Amino acid sequence: MRPITAIGFDADDTLWQNEQYYRLTERHFQKLLGDFGDGADISARLLEAEKRNLGYYGFGIKGFTLSMIETAIEVTDGNVPSRTIGEILDIGRELLRHPVEALPHVEETLRSLNGHYLLVLITKGDLFDQERKLAQSGLGDFFDAVEIVSDKTATTYRRIFQKLADGPERAMMVGNSLKSDIVPAIAAGSWGVYVPHALTWVLEHVDAPTEAPRFRKIENLGELQRVLTEVMAV
Amino acid sequence: MRPITAIGFDADDTLWQNEQYYRLTERHFQKLLGDFGDGADISARLLEAEKRNLGYYGFGIKGFTLSMIETAIEVTDGNVPSRTIGEILDIGRELLRHPVEALPHVEETLRSLNGHYLLVLITKGDLFDQERKLAQSGLGDFFDAVEIVSDKTATTYRRIFQKLADGPERAMMVGNSLKSDIVPAIAAGSWGVYVPHALTWVLEHVDAPTEAPRFRKIENLGELQRVLTEVMAV
Numbered sequence: 001m002r003p004i005t006a007i008g009f010d011a012d013d014t015l016w017q018n019e020q021y022y023r024l025t026e027r028h029f030q031k032l033l034g035d036f037g038d039g040a041d042i043s044a045r046l047l048e049a050e051k052r053n054l055g056y057y058g059f060g061i062k063g064f065t066l067s068m069i070e071t072a073i074e075v076t077d078g079n080v081p082s083r084t085i086g087e088i089l090d091i092g093r094e095l096l097r098h099p100v101e102a103l104p105h106v107e108e109t110l111r112s113l114n115g116h117y118l119l120v121l122i123t124k125g126d127l128f129d130q131e132r133k134l135a136q137s138g139l140g141d142f143f144d145a146v147e148i149v150s151d152k153t154a155t156t157y158r159r160i161f162q163k164l165a166d167g168p169e170r171a172m173m174v175g176n177s178l179k180s181d182i183v184p185a186i187a188a189g190s191w192g193v194y195v196p197h198a199l200t201w202v203l204e205h206v207d208a209p210t211e212a213p214r215f216r217k218i219e220n221l222g223e224l225q226r227v228l229t230e231v232m233a234v
Numbered sequence: 235m236r237p238i239t240a241i242g243f244d245a246d247d248t249l250w251q252n253e254q255y256y257r258l259t260e261r262h263f264q265k266l267l268g269d270f271g272d273g274a275d276i277s278a279r280l281l282e283a284e285k286r287n288l289g290y291y292g293f294g295i296k297g298f299t300l301s302m303i304e305t306a307i308e309v310t311d312g313n314v315p316s317r318t319i320g321e322i323l324d325i326g327r328e329l330l331r332h333p334v335e336a337l338p339h340v341e342e343t344l345r346s347l348n349g350h351y352l353l354v355l356i357t358k359g360d361l362f363d364q365e366r367k368l369a370q371s372g373l374g375d376f377f378d379a380v381e382i383v384s385d386k387t388a389t390t391y392r393r394i395f396q397k398l399a400d401g402p403e404r405a406m407m408v409g410n411s412l413k414s415d416i417v418p419a420i421a422a423g424s425w426g427v428y429v430p431h432a433l434t435w436v437l438e439h440v441d442a443p444t445e446a447p448r449f450r451k452i453e454n455l456g457e458l459q460r461v462l463t464e465v466m467a468v
Contacts, residue, residue, distance in 0.1 A: 057330075062297060066326070085303065085314075089300060
């Protein structure tokens, strides 16, 4: 029996750049409000708004835009010009059409695994936006299934790998977020392969489960085949 | 061979009230801008913004809120007070927590069909919001699968009924939107059962395909069993 038959991949900052576009938008947002406070303070207020709104908006750019608008009202004590609100709407829409470019080694890795493992894209965020990015990435054909979910917990991984594959124990999850991709996948009984990205949203930070026997860390997706060879030989 | 083995159900205004909460929010929005135009004009401008933004935001409350903010800036020629923008954010969040109440005959119908057909909830809108409503409705256990999609086309129905059931020809779709639920399902080769709702969003209006042999119309979900009995006897 093959120890692993399915591999799940996170999308944002695992397959393509994402966070860097959020950071650029946030810097633009800081500048728009430059008269009302320094950048670090504005970003801190924005993060507070995002946390507060997570239970309403979930993850994604539309909720981020709404939180920017709320923050603009707050930091200006209600004196934000409506022109600035209009500009926030504009930078939110720009973020919704940022270019999608596969990270190094992604395409060749997916191509070589395709047909040998069941490949599942597992991502959270706005449904509509994630579908756009997958279409533009040109990577869609490598995946046997796409799961866009509202949150990533152990239950999420258990459900997906049970439904589509041979259960979580024979599955591996690959991603750049310890909190969303690795820790819950390992809790579900799967392997978790951590591919760090230089930029990761602060709300995704947790400690690496370095003691877990099914935890691995690689530098880029080009090293995934090596991990698979090792694990498959166990 | 049973002619039908799977039934898809739309959610908003088919299983529970939805549009009425949008209408209430829109009336509230009209009042907030009462100094800058009459209600009908404000709603017309809002609809224009929604259409224009559909390609960016898709369907759902977060995009609706962003379009309300944009419209507020527009109809006031950039003079909307930021207090009003804050109130628009508030009514958008209120809409995101509107109560979820099953429409008449929904629960008993789903209960009686459960186990006899593969039941699939097929809905569009914000992923996070649709999951909340399904959880609050208490109807989740009646469904074998839930598909939250960004748009509903013939391809959508073909893909879903192929993947989960015995193909579109042996499936039936039930919903209140001719444009999203009925016409594309029939185009995919499925049966389409139209359950009109008094309130349906203007962008969902198209003519009923009354000539199509697989089109049926019922007054409420309590009549679905009768249609099934008729179709199953063919």
